Amino acid sequence: MDVRKVAILGGNRIPFARSNGPYASASNQDMLTAAIDGLVSRFSLQGERIGEVAAGAVLKHARDFNLAREAVLGSKLSPETPASDVQMACGTGLQAIVNVANKIALGQLDSAIAGGVDTTSDAPLAVNDDLRRILVRLNSAKSLGERLRLLTKLRPGQIVPEIPRNAEPRTGLSMGEHAALTAKEWGITREAQDELAATSHQRLAAAYDRGFFDDLMTPFLRLTRDQNLRPDSTAEKLAKLKPVFGGPDGTMTAGNSTPLTDGASTVLLASEEWAKAHKLPVLAYLTFAETAAVDYVHGREGLLMAPAYAVPRMLAKAGLSLQDFDFYEIHEAFASQVLATLKAWEDPGFAKEKLGLDEPLGSIDRAKLNVNGSSLAAGHPFAATGGRIVATLAKLLHEKGSGRGLISICAAGGQGITAILEK
Numbered sequence: 001m002d003v004r005k006v007a008i009l010g011g012n013r014i015p016f017a018r019s020n021g022p023y024a025s026a027s028n029q030d031m032l033t034a035a036i037d038g039l040v041s042r043f044s045l046q047g048e049r050i051g052e053v054a055a056g057a058v059l060k061h062a063r064d065f066n067l068a069r070e071a072v073l074g075s076k077l078s079p080e081t082p083a084s085d086v087q088m089a090c091g092t093g094l095q096a097i098v099n100v101a102n103k104i105a106l107g108q109l110d111s112a113i114a115g116g117v118d119t120t121s122d123a124p125l126a127v128n129d130d131l132r133r134i135l136v137r138l139n140s141a142k143s144l145g146e147r148l149r150l151l152t153k154l155r156p157g158q159i160v161p162e163i164p165r166n167a168e169p170r171t172g173l174s175m176g177e178h179a180a181l182t183a184k185e186w187g188i189t190r191e192a193q194d195e196l197a198a199t200s201h202q203r204l205a206a207a208y209d210r211g212f213f214d215d216l217m218t219p220f221l222r223l224t225r226d227q228n229l230r231p232d233s234t235a236e237k238l239a240k241l242k243p244v245f246g247g248p249d250g251t252m253t254a255g256n257s258t259p260l261t262d263g264a265s266t267v268l269l270a271s272e273e274w275a276k277a278h279k280l281p282v283l284a285y286l287t288f289a290e291t292a293a294v295d296y297v298h299g300r301e302g303l304l305m306a307p308a309y310a311v312p313r314m315l316a317k318a319g320l321s322l323q324d325f326d327f328y329e330i331h332e333a334f335a336s337q338v339l340a341t342l343k344a345w346e347d348p349g350f351a352k353e354k355l356g357l358d359e360p361l362g363s364i365d366r367a368k369l370n371v372n373g374s375s376l377a378a379g380h381p382f383a384a385t386g387g388r389i390v391a392t393l394a395k396l397l398h399e400k401g402s403g404r405g406l407i408s409i410c411a412a413g414g415q416g417i418t419a420i421l422e423k
């Protein structure tokens with residue numbers, strides 16, 4: 001069977017909002033539907049039966065058991081468009097894109113929309129296990145007596161809801177606390193983290209100023225730009241913030257960590273034939289992808305270091321070196337995570353002991369890293385980050401007219417997902 005090329009035709013996102021800000025009353029469904037409808041109007045897809053929509057959210061209400069399908073039904077796409085949910089923590093958006101890309105490559109789909117959404121404002125609250133069991137049984141109780149018997153089992157302590165923590169269930173540590181351990185292990189300085197964060201804000205602001213996002217974004221609830229963006233960020237200003245992870249001597253602050261964010265993103269992918277039939281230019285092709293997972297539970301590796309393993313595997317399959325790229329899109333979960341990953345790739349010991357390589361991957365040209373800013377400035381609505389990055393990189397390659405870009409995204413659960421886009 002011939003494997004077909006997978007074309008990226010465009011992306012769309014709503015501006016990202018800070019948690020409990022302008023999108024506080026919006027649900028995942030509202031935001032994902034808006035991100036899909038932005039693509040629909042930009043690419044004239046009203047009533048179109050797309051091959052498949054794949055999307056997901058990290059924090060999901062029970063009512064959203066197939067969030068992607070509900071968003072399709074709320075959108076202007078044909079209601080005959082199939083849809084499925086994907087979950088890989090912060091890798092969700094890119095995993096959804098890779099899933100449909102593989103189906104396009106195999107000829108199972110001609111067109112697809114993939115993406116993700118998250119809201120920490122509308123996070124689902126869980127109820128105590130005992131209370132849940134009682135409520136489920138109450139729902140099917142056959143008599144008043146049975147209902148009363150069940151209600152007498154309720155205890156006041158069971159009524160308090162459980163608020164989801166941004167923490168790893170197997171260690172109890174938050175992602176920030178995990179990242180702080182890795183920052184210490186790799187000797188990542190506060191200055192380097194603040195410098196990276198300031199650059200992210202300055203580059204995102206410059207990209208807005210030159211209209212880069214004009215055809216990648218649809219305003220939502222009156223927000224027209226990422227709310228977290230502070231164009232006047234400098235390393236000097238960031239140096240004044242107090243540590244939030246890693247104790248009083250920690251190097252991680254609210255400025256060099258991603259904020260809790262609400263938002264959604266989508267990407268339109270297709271076969272070359274479908275793109276041609278719809279007279280749509282191809283921005284870039286998705287050519288390789290890889291996933292990796294690390295054992296952070298027993299302390300063998302840092303929670304967010306899996307991309308450091310996925311990238312060398314992907315490069316080996318692609319026959320490329322780390323330096324063979326025009327753009328590097330490394331998701332800035334925390335500035336320290338990006339810097340630890342870059343340091344690992346430069347380290348001969350890591351190459352030998354962890355990757356089984358004779359030589360380290362080497363360093364990258366930092367001028368090519370996150371050239372239009374990344375998650376520290378834009379914010380990070382977990383599952384929406386993959387779509388933001390793919391849409392940004394595809395457009396960068398289209399503007400350049402040729403070249404290759406590398407994507408690297410760390411995810412909770414000790415996982416990582418990476419991809420290569422080419423023009």
Ligand SMILES: CC(=O)CC(=O)SCCNC(=O)CCNC(=O)[C@H](O)C(C)(C)COP(=O)(O)OP(=O)(O)OC[C@H]1O[C@@H](n2cnc3c(N)ncnc32)[C@H](O)[C@@H]1OP(=O)(O)O
Nearest residue numbers: 089090175230233244254255257258259260333410411412
């Ligand atoms: C999920 C996966 O699978 C993988 C991943 O991506 S891991 C990453 C997941 N994401 C996270 O874990 C989110 C981590 N972030 C957080 O928990 C919170 O944002 C945080 C604890 C870091 C900070 O929360 P907060 O205290 O509410 O932040 P916030 O009030 O906005 O900022 C604190 C201060 O810093 C200042 N500040 C923030 N950014 C700044 C900047 N760029 N320049 C100057 N000042 C800044 C704010 O103005 C504020 O100052 P004041 O106290 O004087 O008002």
